Amino acid sequence: GATDWPSKSTGTSGGRLDIIARHGFPALDTIRVFDNFILAYDRRHRTAHWVLEHMSREHLDADHPYDRSGIEFFEDHVVHDYWRSTNQDYHRSGYDRGHLAAAGNHRRDRALIAQTFILSNIAPQVGKGFNRDVWNRLEKYVRWRARRSDNLWVCTGPLYLPAREPRDGKLYVKYEVIGRNHVSVPTHFFKVVVWETAGAYDMEAYVLPNQAVDDRTALESFRVPIDTVERAAGLLFFQRIPRHEFRSINGKSV
Amino acid sequence: GATDWPSKSTGTSGGRLDIIARHGFPALDTIRVFDNFILAYDRRHRTAHWVLEHMSREHLDADHPYDRSGIEFFEDHVVHDYWRSTNQDYHRSGYDRGHLAAAGNHRRDRALIAQTFILSNIAPQVGKGFNRDVWNRLEKYVRWRARRSDNLWVCTGPLYLPAREPRDGKLYVKYEVIGRNHVSVPTHFFKVVVWETAGAYDMEAYVLPNQAVDDRTALESFRVPIDTVERAAGLLFFQRIPRHEFRSINGKSV
Ligand SMILES: [Mg+2]
Ligand SMILES: [Mg+2]
DSSP, X not given: OOOOXXXXXXXXOTTHHHHHTXXXXXXXXXXXXXXXXXXXXXXXXXXXXXXXXXXXXXXXXXXXXXXXXXXXXBOOTTSOTTTOOOHHHHTTSSOEEEESSOGGGGTTOHHHXXXXXXXXXXXXXXXXXXXXXXXXXXXXXXXXXXXTSSEEEEEEEEEOOEEEOTTTSOEEEEEEEETTTTEEOOSEEEEEEEEEETTEEEEEEEEEESSOOOTTOOGGGGBOOHHHHHHHHTOOOSTTSOGGGEEEETTEEO | OOOOTTEEOSSOOTTHHHHHXXXXXXXXXXXXXXXXXXXXXXXXXXXXXXXXXXXXXXXHOOSSOOOOTTOOOBXXXXXXXXXXXXXXXXXXXXXXXXXXXXXXXXXXOHHHHHHTTBGGGEEEEOIIIIIIIIHHHHXXXXXXXXXXXXXXXXXXXXXXXXXXXXXXXXXXXXXXXXXXXXXXXXXXXXXXXXXXXXXXXXXXXXXXXXXXXXXXXXXXXXXXOHHHHHHHHTOOXXXXXXXXXXXXXXXXXX
């Protein structure tokens, strides 16, 4: 129905919702609540609009090795079948089933890892050179940050950005849709990261093209002003923290 | 903030909200409430996601001629300036500022007509052959229906539909964006109409391409199954009326 917020789902949410969303929801859509992440489902694109995660050291440090073997991607049955993406949609599409909330962020517990395999948390990503390479490098960087801070929040999502066509000089958005359910293939993906260390907040924003990227490209080269992502994504990030209260944004003192 | 529903706006809403939305909100987004229509704003496309209107005879019959002269299009200042469309965006774009809630549906009162000129209710439409022709013809048909029923509801919105490219046989969504604020030019528009006559409900759904259409094309040729629009728009229409309770859908007995 219309009031499907917050629609509980796999796993308990309890007090986690409060901490994950402490700095505000980026927007109010069809919200899905999991143990360590929340997502807003985008019915037209058949993937998430945004995914918000919280991490701290204890989420990443386990006394067992990280093991996602045998975990299968599964459909989100809370989403109406008109808009639900399926494994079949991705089959032979040429794209990976790319995690938005990264499986490795939830390594402490296999049940938490398994939650990230819900297809609402998945978007079509170029495999070689992107999902398996530069995007994975960005995910690892975020975990590196989380291990060195008291709390970390990361908001991840797809973008559908315009490009100018030389033919007529006009701007067009163009993206492929795959499978029977027309799952959109984003042109780009964003991550906006906020970490808290001894009460101080730092923030960084990244936008990467959904394409093979030279492995030697530094992650810093994908940093963009926060408002660039906000304009394109239709979201406001971590708005409950006034911008002037950040210690740094994109590596520069505020 | 996140809980911007229902964000009251121009005009009083009062009990109108209840009647306009009696059969359910199509979705829960950034909702804007006007006297005779409600809309959900789509921050990424910088136009409405859907607009829901209610009409009855008394809304259409006035003792004065319909006069929209001198009414200007105006920006929606409730929308953050990151996503707000402006008159400048449409200027020299080649597109009309096309009404979603039609001005003529609110002809009883110039103040009600004026509300429809808010740019959140406007989308880029091809002028000649579409906005000024076949789309106008559909709007007039809806009013004709409203005059012959006790109540009429109409949900209108843009669509961004994929097309197959012969080059590679794949499906792509492609649309232009105009102006500094990148207002999306929809590939299609839909209208889903429900009217009530002596307690019986009838429904029709239309999808029209945002392009010049031969004036001799019958409106019936644009009728599509309700679920076709629902899948593409990410919406469920009038879901509080069970489908088997309709007298007719798209002219066929249910
Ligand atoms: Mg991945
Ligand atoms: Mg018009």
